[in-house]
Amino acid sequence: MWPIERMQRQAPGSVPEAEPFALVEKGAHGLRISAVSVVAAAAGVAVGAALPDVRAALPSLVVRPAEATRDRDALLALAGWLTRYGPASNVDGPDGVWVDVSGVPHLFGGETQLCADLATRLGRLGFTARIGFADTLGAAHALARFASPPPTRPWAIAPAGAAGTALAPLPVAALRLAPEATRLLVRLGLKRVGQLYGLPRSALAARFREVRQKGARQAADIAAAMLLLRLDQALGVAREPRSPLVPPPEALSRLAFADPLLTAEGVERALDQLAGMLTVKLADQGLGARRFRLALHRADGTVAEAVVGTSVPGRDPLHVRRLMAERLSALDAGFGIDVATLEAGRLAPLGARQIGLEATAEADNGDATALVDRLVSRLGVAHVRIWSPGASHIPERAELWRVAIDTQGEAVTHASPPPPRVSARRPPLLLSPPEPISVIAEIPEGAPQHFVWRRLARRIVKSEGPERIAPEWWRHIRSTGRSPGTRDYYRLEDTTGARYWVFREGLYSGEGDLPEPESETGDGCPDERDDAPRWFVHGVFG
Template identity: 35%
Template sequence: MWFPRLASDRVLRAHPVDGPFALTLKQNNANRIYCLNAQAERLGLHRGMSVSDARAFCPDLQSRPAEPRSDMRFLHVLRRWATRYCPWVGLEGDSGLVLDITGAAHLFGGEAMMLSDMRRQLARGGVSGRIGLADTRGAAWALARHGEGLAAPGAPMEALGALPVTALRLDEGTVTALQRLGLRSIAELEATARAPLARRFGPEPLLRLDQALGRQPEQITPLAEPPHYGARMTLPEPIGLQGDVMAGAARLLERICDRLKAQEAGARALCLTLRRVDQEAQSVELRLARPLRDPARILPLFERGVSKVEAGYGIDQMRLEATRVEPLPVQQLSHVSTDSRARLDDLVSRLGTRIGLENIRRFLPADSHIPERGFIVAPAAYSRPEGSWVSLRPRPLRLFAPEPIAGSGPRPPQHFRWRRMRLVTARATGPERIAPEWWLEDDNWRSGLRDYWHVETRQGRRLWLFHTPQRPGWFVQGEFA
């Protein structure tokens, strides 16, 4: 099963466009066509063509940047859809699928009826697909890209003989060399002596030919399903006590944590679903500050949510699923290891169940000499206390917007009023000149350079003042503890 316009079909499914359309991708410092729809192909455009040349041929061409990662995710979605026809489905490059329908065609009324249903489902979903069916993987690949049809069982040469040698999955250089020798079709290649071909081109052309004709076996390796971290328990008798629910959740949690440990992963979010006898279901969601797979640390965090569940006439089914999973590799134990970080993560998780993980924040250092930009505020659950605060001069613990005060000259004033207080300067340390970051737009730094002073007043206030030489003026921006 080949999807010649996989990328453009994915975009046009969500945002339909009337007229020629193409996706562009930058290659070798030039924007080139990555994928295009049928209307653009009929106008003579093709893949690899530069966008400027394409617009010269077609001024009405509409384009968007390509997203190969999104295209691959879409191909995985199609692979999962294809499992409705057979359980053995694998990827064929970045734009195709390979299916082993042995023993499954009769469920759809035969091979022809199965292919007809595939085409109908793809057309309904807005996906262009070409399908080839044969006894071998190589023959099916050739038919999907060059013939689209069925090869009679036991007679692949009848369907493949007229196809070009490019249908044998050969590289472009080998195909060109074969065509120069006059070997343009698979039938002509089959009729040629094998020894001279092997000496000149190596084993690759003959191997691909034998695979297409069934002389050499070629396996289909299905893509493994991603691991599922979920467990379910059906109870013989309804329960309603909080202790019974927690005991059932503990059994489910142990099974999920065993799977997580086998995959070296940890859960960041879990969902406990409790179904009552009246078919109503209630969910208890839990988000963790760090990936975990330790049942003893996760289970107590469910107590608050379980205590709010209305059991009604009883709960007869429980389901626990890790809805978000992140890698958690095994770490080497050390005699200097400590559990202080683990306890802090548990505290953040416990508080997060009450007020939300996003509302628990920490200050982190930032690479900037501007006082207001010397730190960032990040959620504690999604950041680590990394970096260090490096400053040649002390910085105040309290920063606020600059507040003007009366003063003149390059040195701090001896007497000034600030926040309705009369202050007298006892000692001033400075200046520390800080230049603005010209590449950033900040209205507070439009005045240019600033000369900062550490001022200690007789009234006990320790303030951070600065003077602006370009526009003479004095301001208070911080206070030391």
């Protein structure tokens, strides 16, 4: 049903309502039916039949090619939507989804009400739902596909601990076995799941071997082991690992409201409560979090969310609240919020802290990280930066202003080591990029006496230099093919007392430069413009 209903929903009108309709896919022996509509099923069209056979019996059948990829994508989206019922969900087979609703049904008033809610919502989306509700994934899978509830109440609920009773009347195919193993069981006369319960387990493997006869002892053993595993999984005896689509949050607090929240005050109060609940949970486990996500599930099925990060793990509800407060104004309550959740992510151990009698330096430092969090939360990650040294002697690469809250998960501290004292003076203010200047009265290999920067002529009275800084040729050779020139830095002071850090890139008369390939092919008239050294202001001193 899923592929056809999916097609109808995505392209309304593509599925005829009156005529029998089926989807076909290419098989080893020509086209085969992969899905049938209700009308076609009533007319006797079966999934898996060859298309020519069906056509012969039912000439009015309308067929279309199946779109397996789109079906899969839509199913994934549906699994994501299902997280409104529980934190973990994923696709189950080609036409099913599962969701873990442990601890959730009471929010809907009970298991039956939850199933009814789910069926109604899916029905509104245009899907026919069959719901199995059980302790284990295996049992739920079996109930959803092989139980026969009335169409008005399309759910089968196995009460807690009673999966065995619920599964007993179902055919063995419900156990998620390979088709061959199912056929084998039927040949052995084991048609219902309940018949397997009392069988001695070792005898089952022996019977499998007997029936297979062909000496494929190993294959029979595997089939028997698989059968027993699936049975144990369905009954909850063996664990079954699940891989949810979205990893469930590591810590979560959730509030549901009888009346949808509409006002900002209501949301703030809910946030207070959620943060308090989450703090208790985290404190119990001795954990702190560096990421908090507030999700407001609106009444119309949409979700508004706000995420804040912190620079150090924490769980102070006041701090979370303050950070979130910056974001709350941007959230729209829409038609009202009926469920709000607060998740904590990127957890790290955080012990209890003794608060001293005196205001200690440590406590003050905590305030600074809280301040950074607030600044980042309001201004954005890119606008709050801290300094770290760079491993380069090229001035502009000797430092890095990096973001104060590391998004990769590394905690940023303010206690990085002080930078090494450079013997030569560096300006406290650096222009990036360096600004070109025109130098008047140039002396080769000397400091400029006059230069024009930003259209103002400046006469130099004091100078110091040069400090020669060679380029890092290994960086540039790949990108531009030639390395930039050597830089000679000068500290200059003009008549007014303003001080500049200027450099000349390149050397006069090409001395010391690598010979260019072109120059070897005879250069009668070397281009002065390209080789001439250029001057830049790179920084200003106070």
